[in-house]
Amino acid sequence: MLVAALLTVAAYAAAAELRGDHPDSYVVKRGDTLWDISARFLKKPWLWPEIWQANPQIKNPHLIYPGDVISLAYLDRVAVQPGERKESPVNAVPLSEVEPFLKDSRIVSSLDNLPYVVGLEDNRLRASRGQVAYIRGLEGAAPGQRYLVVRAEKRYRMLERAGMCCDLFQSQDLDARGHHGLDDGTLWSNAVFPTGNTEFLGYELITQTTGTVTRGEVAGIQASTLLLDSEGHDVRVGDRLLPVQAQPYDLQFFPHPPKQQAEYGRLTVMAVADGYKFGGTHDVIAISGGAREGIDNGTVFSIWRRGNSVTDRTKDGLDANEDLTLSEHKVRLPDEFAGHAMVFRTFDNVSYALVMSSVKPARVGYELKHPDAPY
Structure with a gap:
């Protein structure tokens, strides 16, 4: 220590x-x-x-x-x-110290096999505590079993760019059913170039509330009844269900450096909790690496704004055009330190980290490095 x-x-x-x-x-x-x-x-x-x-x-x-x-x-x-x-x-860092700032999010590789809300009480558009939701896919569920109601918010993907400094990591917003459409305003950012390989990293699920099964599929009824029994966000048709975990987080976290150093450009901030583009101390960020990169709970990273590549206007002339200057003739500026973050929840390809300290806001696209990185 x-x-x-x-x-x-x-x-x-x-x-x-x-x-x-x-x-x-x-x-x-x-x-x-x-x-x-x-x-x-x-x-x-x-x-x-x-x-x-x-x-x-x-x-x-x-x-x-x-x-x-x-x-x-x-x-x-x-x-x-x-x-x-x-x-x-x-x-080290007890759960009680950081739990108020954590977001109950998780990553799954597929939505297809998860039970889902097929209807709501009184044909409502939305439901909340004290009302019921009707669930498809809970065959055999017994009264008293408890579930999280979750919503697919984002789809994470990686675009590998051969010969360039950094890979691209994309978070794509989804609707309440977990679907994405052509009118979601992200057509340009979702473009996939033929020179790169794309890899699906996972769906992000956000907890809406919890509920208890009060009746299973009986007497020809093809949906189970779920009583929403806690305060939370609204529930909509298309929301998914997951079993309630007795202990979703570690009880304490022991901060330590990464077990291995990732290649530059492979670990970035993919999202900030609550849909923000910037995050500071005690904000939760999603990062583009997980267990397969050797990341575990307690891993500490430093967060960096990637240095720009700029035209040298003194050498190349005051009227030099940034957009028309070839990349090999530009000057790479240093990365800028933003803060430190500690991982508190790890999945195969994506992890969640809590910003422990910051000197400037961390933004989507910022680089994650070893906590001792000097630049």
Whole structure:
């Protein structure tokens, strides 16, 4: 979590640079998290597990307790004096700290086999808590079974561009049935060039509400009855159902760098929660990578605005035209750092991350890199 043993573990000390204003010691308090404590003393708080493990007196790098004294005085060496073990250990990033900001979204590879809303009480266009929805595809469902009502909001795809700096990642809005049409205003952005290979990444499902089955398909009735029993968003015909998960999120998250560095242009911000184009601290972003790229819960990335390629007007003349200048004659500008994000939910091809800190808004299309990336 904190700083390296400077003499015996020089590699850790070099990587885990202390902040200049650190105190001589710190007493762990109830309510602290490893991320918070690390951020107080380290310039790279995601390095705490490796540094913790560099100290042989620490038996478990995930367990420190209120009352423990962290010494930072002697040659910037971390030492821990155990306190009384009367309380629970301090978490890394507990779910309770971040859950208010998380969006209950998930990724599926297909919509075809999911049960769906085929009708609503009194032929309503929309339904909410206390009303019923009629479900097709719940054959054998028993009264009392609970389900999430979800809506397909986006379809994610990747366009591989050979010979160019970055692949393109596309999020396409869907209607309540999970369908997309030719009149959704995204024809240009959905164009697929014959030189590139496209890959489907998944459908994004947004939770609308929850419900309980009150009656199955009986006596010739071809739809089950679902009582909507919690506050949430409206339910429409075409919404899908998923079983309620007892624990959809990890109870705590241990921040760490990516297990492997992705090729430049392969990990980008594909969407910001609630349909925004920009996101800041405590906003949720969808990123174009998942378990197949070695991403797991707790992975920390830095977020970067990709540097523009501009015409050198001084060298090429003041009247140089940006649009007509060939790419090989343009000047590539540096990427610009925007913030850090931590992954909290991972699927095969897409992950969701929470922006932990930011110096400028993160935007759709921004690059994700190793948290230590210098540029």
